[in-house]
Amino acid sequence: MDGTHLSTIVVVGDAAVDVVACHSGPIVHGGDSRARIALTTGGAGANTAAWLAYCGADVVLVARVGDDVAGRQAREELTTAGVRCAFTIDPGASTACVVVLVDGDAQRSMLPDRGASRRMVPSDLDPALLAGAQHLHLSGYVLLDASSREAGLAMLAAAGEAGLTTSVDPQSAALITDPATFVEELRGVDLLLPNLDELEVLTGSHDPAGASELLAAFGAVAVTTGPAGASWVDRTGIASVPATPGACVDSTGAGDAFDAGVLTTWLAGKSTEDCLLAGVRLGAMAVGQVGAQPPVSRR
Numbered sequence: 249m250d251g252t253h254l255s256t257i258v259v260v261g262d263a264a265v266d267v268v269a270c271h272s273g274p275i276v277h278g279g280d281s282r283a284r285i286a287l288t289t290g291g292a293g294a295n296t297a298a299w300l301a302y303c304g305a306d307v308v309l310v311a312r313v314g315d316d317v318a319g320r321q322a323r324e325e326l327t328t329a330g331v332r333c334a335f336t337i338d339p340g341a342s343t344a345c346v347v348v349l350v351d352g353d354a355q356r357s358m359l360p361d362r363g364a365s366r367r368m369v370p371s372d373l374d375p376a377l378l379a380g381a382q383h384l385h386l387s388g389y390v391l392l393d394a395s396s397r398e399a400g401l402a403m404l405a406a407a408g409e410a411g412l413t414t415s416v417d418p419q420s421a422a423l424i425t426d427p428a429t430f431v432e433e434l435r436g437v438d439l440l441l442p443n444l445d446e447l448e449v450l451t452g453s454h455d456p457a458g459a460s461e462l463l464a465a466f467g468a469v470a471v472t473t474g475p476a477g478a479s480w481v482d483r484t485g486i487a488s489v490p491a492t493p494g495a496c497v498d499s500t501g502a503g504d505a506f507d508a509g510v511l512t513t514w515l516a517g518k519s520t521e522d523c524l525l526a527g528v529r530l531g532a533m534a535v536g537q538v539g540a541q542p543p544v545s546r547r
Contacts, residue, residue, distance in 0.1 A: 260309075267286075269283040270284045272352045289326065296417070302530075310335075311368075345361050372399060381412055384407035391434075456471045459486075477491040
């Protein structure tokens with residue numbers, strides 16, 4: 249997963265503070281439930297950017313944050329991780345915050361407040377960032393909020409016009425309310441990175457092979473299949489790899505880490521199997537710890 253020789257990867261998405269609460273039993277309605285709580289930098293865009301930097305890629309994160317402690321902390325921690333932060337500071341909104349409830353099976357439920365991220369506008373992407381860049385990756389949360397959708401689509405279009413390849417992670421099956429429009433607006437994106445639930449919303453199929461229905465709009469689809477591993481679907485067929493064995497402590501950010509592994513390897517010209525293996529390897533690392541970002545940077 250050595251991204252040393254890659255040109256810049258531009259990531260567009262949220263930078264947030266995650267409040268991760270791990271509880272072993274059911275939450276008591278109207279009462280107290282003990283939990284282990286951690287405050288970490290998060291946001292799907294920031295997570296993917298941090299894992300890309302961990303892989304050795306030159307990565308810049310385009311995000312909108314508030315003029316607050318959380319925004320400054322996100323910048324500091326991401327910079328330390330090797331991410332260049334192209335942040336727009338919004339004095340009228342707070343930095344995004346996500347409350348993550350992790351149960352005894354390591355499955356997470358998320359309560360997001362996108363804050364300043366909801367106010368992203370097309371001009372938050374400096375066109376100069378696209379000069380010399382190779383790829384733009386967009387977190388689907390930007391598209392799933394009506395207030396920031398125009399900005400996400402405009403940034404994808406600008407990247408395409410500049411000759412960059414593009415990718416999108418749909419991010420949330422529950423928030424895709426109009427699948428046909430979602431697909432049509434993203435027509436021409438090179439790589440879609442859904443999980444099985446998102447794939448089912450977009451195609452009606454819970455089978456990775458069903459991603460073939462999306463190839464009229466996308467160049468390829470890389471599907472995470474949880475404990476089963478991952479599959480790559482393009483016009484040559486389908487390739488699959490098993491999951492990397494390991495303990496699951498917190499599933500938060502597994503898909504973001506998978507995206508980074510796939511993108512770094514794909515942009516380096518490796519095989520689809522190598523791309524998937526890199527993705528599931530990072531995904532396994534992510535679920536083996538509390539929090540969604542890499543523990544240390546290799547940069």
